[in-house]
Amino acid sequence: MSNRFSRWESFGPSERALLRERARDLARVEAAPRNTDELIEVLIVETRQQRYAIDLAVIDGIGEVQSIADSPRAPSFVAGLLGFRGEVLLACELLGLVTGATTEGMADLRRVVALRAHKAMALLVEQVHEVQVLPRRSFVASALSARPFILGTADSFVSLLDATALIDHAFGQLGAAAGD
């Protein structure tokens, strides 16, 4: 068995559910091909061996986590506050947003992807891979697309994230928690 699946036992229930969804996507009936030939430039990031693509246009920068300030009583996907080029951004863990799993103590999340769509937020991931140019049609709606910020999944198991929807989702959860 490849190393890719050797950590199955260490995955929590929500992560296992995510993998099952991806397996169902692999077995899906091929959908009608999209008409668009639009190419998008995306950054591939990875957390817990799951890969995601983010449109390069909404990425303000990438960095290492230097220090994170605590945000008390925040939802579990909130890592805290971090400084990025002079600005204080809310830092959220991608895995926590996607699966709802708590990632406390995961020291692997040391890469920061600063997103700037209509608002700004920092996304914490384990690894940042390369930039790829992919046809948009390669990301097909799947079970994962039930999440408002996942636009589709490619055959390579890379899910395309909608940064605007991701930020709205995170901020919306915070607003609901604050009773706003």
Added chain:
Amino acid sequence: MIDAELLGIFRAEAQELLPALSRVLVQLEAASEGEGRAALVREAFRLAHTLKGASSTAQREDFAQVAHVLEDTLHALREGRLEPDPTVIGACLEVVDLLTVGLHQTLTAAEAQSARARLTRGAPSKAPPERRSRSRKRARKDLRFDLLRQLASWATSRDATELATVQRLSEQVAAEAAATLPRTTAVASALVRACQRVAQGAPAEPLVAACFVAADFLDTDATGGASDEELAVVLACLEKVVPASPAAFAAPAVPLGAEEATVRVRVTLLDSILFRLEELVAARLRLDHQRHEVEGLQEDLRAAARGAAVQGLEPLFRRLESVRRDLTQEVHQLGVLAHGIQDDVREVRMVPVGPVLEPLRRVVRDLSAQFSRQATLVIEGSEVRVDKRLLEVLRDPLTHLVRNAVDHGIEGPEERVAAGKARQGTVTIRVESRESQVWIEVRDDGRGVSLEQVRTVAIARGLLNAARAATISERETLNLVFIPGFSTSASVTEVSGRGVGLDVVRAGVARLGGRIDFYSSPQEGTRFLLSLPLTLAATRGLMVRSRGKTYCLPLPAIEETLSVEVGQLGVAQGRLVLGWRRQAVAAAQLSDLFLGVPSAPPEGRVPAVILALSDRRLAVLVDELLDQQEVVVKSLAPGTPRLPFVAGAVSLADGRLVTMLEPSALLEAALLAPTLALGTSRRRKTVLLADDSLTSRTMVSTLLEQHGYHTLAVPDGEAALAAAARERVDAVVTDAEMPVVDGFELTRRLRGREGTARTPIVILTSLGAAEDRARGAAAGADAYLVKGEFSPGPFLALLAELLARGDQR
């Protein structure tokens, strides 16, 4: 096409000129005849004239037309043909208001006509009609001759002083001819613009060429012989006078009184510079760390080389030492530069309070007229400099306090005279800065508020019972005015009296890290005293550690730090308290406040921080007190929702980012969790929620559950009665209009039962009329909130206060 940048410049300029004009008009109305009044008239005319010119330059002809009408009136005042009585000044102020609206939208011809009508309505001139007409005609002719002569003189001499005279005369001709010779006005106005451009550096030759054409036209038009075609030719000639560079358009026609060159900078840009400087300082710290690494490397190398043949290594050691010295010097220099720039940028944010407070004179004037009072505003300390962002946040609270002073405080003239006071009341704003704090006092010499009044209202609204009222201190009594919904006003005006404002003022001041206190004496007046940090940019913070994490508390909110023996802590009425300075102060572990649940008690001695906001105190227990340092508080990126307990973040000297906590949020958390006692378990309070609207029930229920309450939600009053009979209920929140049994009937019946006779009851309804509130009070409700004005924070605070009072009964 209108140049967008030019429009922006015009708006920025007009946003300074319009308030200044408003201020001068208010002063003019109060000024007595003499040189002082004449100077004010001249100033008002200058401002209106500048506005007109600026709007024309920005091609806002709609705006310019209305400004022109205003300028005409001020010109008439200047010439003595009008008196600056309340009618005329009031009309001028109305037109200023219209122009303020016109900054962001096109003014219609009807609005311009309306402005004209307002300004000319019933305003008499001094001379009888016939004489006015003849004298006006002669004055116009003389002016025209003067202009023609001056034009010719300037065309020969090209002298700057003569050009200024041409401009002035052109302005006068334009004003004089406005009513009867529109073509003359158009040409004269175009001459004014051309003179301005030449004065700003445009080539003079086109104006010289146009002068003679213009002079000839003016002469012809005076006899009625000029045509529209000729007008077009003249205007085209004058429009050929263009600035040498676009920068000429940016300069205002008349300097705004600055003694040195200034430039407007967005505060957000200053913030951005400041924050990037913080990063620079952090980079310098990392560089300094590298320098230490080099020093360590030197020592290690020397240690390793000891005993070995070092002759060949000596030059390397010398080079390394040279690198270390250079690095030390560069790091030091970088630090000096960065801190120097930081200080300069922070200084730029400091502005005098005067310009922000001046518009309040207009507020006092308008309210006085509205309520038939006579009141004036006195401002002391207008030169004190305060962080601009602080002033912007304070603008609304100060406006509210001033409105309250006029509406509630200042008596009518007859009442004042009967009380032995001057007819005119005074509202005073005094600003003072001491060390890193600014003190702002808003006081009036009106009727004041008695302690008895406050107690009576508090009891009537269920905020206080008679027994507690007998024991409450004077300070605590006065501070009841800050409770949401409290108002001593017998009536609600559109200005005040709803009791909605002072709690918002206090919350706003608290969020700025300040405090507000209220003082009053019957017949002598009322005084609000605000104390705030001088700048939001930098403050001193105390670093504390709790459960392994570091936080920053703003020093202005800290009354004392001390070491507390766990045995000094007690439990009173389900609340953890600390005996401090002969009073029992609420206490809580910082981590407990965050979690909302009690944890294992600490052992031995624990550090404590006494937080103080107005009259409220809280002893916050932490694991460790670290150091104090000056910090720059950074807000979260725009659009980020508010986070619980988070006021912002600060960068420490070592480059780490630390959360700045909001003291008011900590105090609220302690209030909402009054039974956080060491080693005791806490029963969640149960709130019975009755509302026939599923949406309302869900929203309120979710809010309460998130803040630690257990809720019983029912759709009507009958179900609520059944639930209250079945289970222990600590508080009731009910709608008014419900099927079967409405909220008023529910309240009455609950009050009639022994088990719920004293249960706090809040009516939360969309019915906002005074008679509905009276029904609620008569039924026995403790508070009456209107859904349209609902806000989670004040609602939760009110509920917690009512529950706490219930515990004390």
